[in-house]
Structures are given as C-alpha cells and as structure tokens.
Amino acid sequence: MPALITDLFPGISSAGISVLLAATLLGGLVRGFTGFGFAMVFMPLASMVVGPVAALGLIWCIDAPFALPIxxxxxxxxxWREVAPLLLTATLALPAGIWLLIWLDRETMRWILAVLILAAVALMASGWRYHGRPGIPLSLGVGVLSGLFNGMASIGGMPLAVFWLGAQRNDRHQTRANLQTFFGVSTLISGAILWRNGILTMTALLMALPLMAVYGAGMWAGTHGFRLANEITFRRIAYAVIFVSALVSLPLWDAVVGR
Structure with missing residues (x-):
C-alpha cells in the first residue's frame, strides 16, 4: 500500500487496512441504499482490527460530514412526532452505552455486537411487522435501546430500523427520512459525549480521512441503487450485507483465520 496510507494507520497491518477500506465501502453502499446500516456493517469488521472503542471513534469521524447535510x-x-421522543430517550440512554463499551473487554464486546446485529437482521427478515401508529411508551422504549446501542457501538439505527423498516404503514422513503433526520441530530449529541470521554481523538480523525473518500463513493453508488431498486430488493440487499458482516466478525473464527 502507498506509504501515505500506511502512515495514517499506525500499527495496523496491510491486511487490517484492507479490512477497514472494505468495511467502509460496504457500509457506505448500505447507508446510501437504505438510509441506515453503516455502523452495523463497519463496527463488527473494524472491531476485529482496532477494537470496539477505536472503531466507535472512527465511525463518528467518517459519518459526521455526511450525516449532517443529509x-x-x-x-x-x-x-417529527415519531422522531422527537426517540431522540429524547436515546440521548438519555447514550452515556450508559458508552460506559458499557469502556467497561467490557474487547472480545466480549465483539460477541455482543455480532449477536445483536445478527438478531436484528433475523427479526427484520422474518417478515415481522408492527401494526398501527406507535404509542409514546413504545417510542420511548425504542429510543432507550437506540441510545444504549449507539453508545456501545454506534448502532443506534438498529432498533430504529426494526421499528421503522418493519412498519407496514411506512414506505422506504418515509423510513429513510426518519432515519436520516434522527442520525443527523444524534450525531451532534453523541459527538460531544464521545469527545468528553476521550473517544474522539486526533488519531481517529487522521485514520478517517482516507476512509471518508471511500465512504462517500459507497454512499453515492448506494443512493443511485436505491433509485433503481424495488422494495423487495431494497430490503434483501440491506439484510444480506449486514448479516454477512456480523457473521464474519464473530470471534469464533479467530483461531481459524489466525486473528
């Protein structure tokens, strides 16, 4: 790899850098195509290379320049009647998720991340649908889960995807608008909390610079794919990419591949 690239990733092997680049591209494709899912793809794969805490800082640095204008x-x-209460409870639960991320050891966090993501994909792909307009208790509960997962792994979109993507009354355009708006506001809030906890660092920012370009290319391609795909294809591609990323990241395979 070019020396400039390797200099931006100190202590990471060429194979590790390749994993980060591939995870960023795939995550960008899913994010552009569905409106969510970057962290659900990137976090489990990046955690294999840099660990969950550093991966969380990378996600914020890569996604923030895109999430805010979108x-x-x-x-x-x-x-907003759905987005606002979710944002409130997610913000309140976010510090608890960050505390778990710092307190749990690296391998345990990797297991938790992979299992949570696999369970979410299984639930979405099962055909489950939420009927009716969500009440305040349900919205608040989903918001708590979102904040908790966002603090642990920046996968706060996972419970929201189950909630909104699975809702029969929401089409994919409404789902994307809700998710994108939620992510933009929560990015500002989580950035302040991550910085205060020492997770956003200059090292993370420098590592994120080349990944931003890859992410932008993936989002561009994913957005154009979204315009061409039908509803069934839209869901199947999102589920498949997220599922494979979580499966590959399982610590179960470490001994097999020599990680």
Missing part, C-alpha cells in the same frame, strides 16, 4: 435535506419530510 439530515438537513430530510428534516422536512421526517415525521
């Missing part, structure tokens, strides 16, 4: 463009279409 959220601004989707805010008017979002259904």
């Amino acid at each position: 959220a601004a463009g989707n805010a008017r279409q979002a259904e």
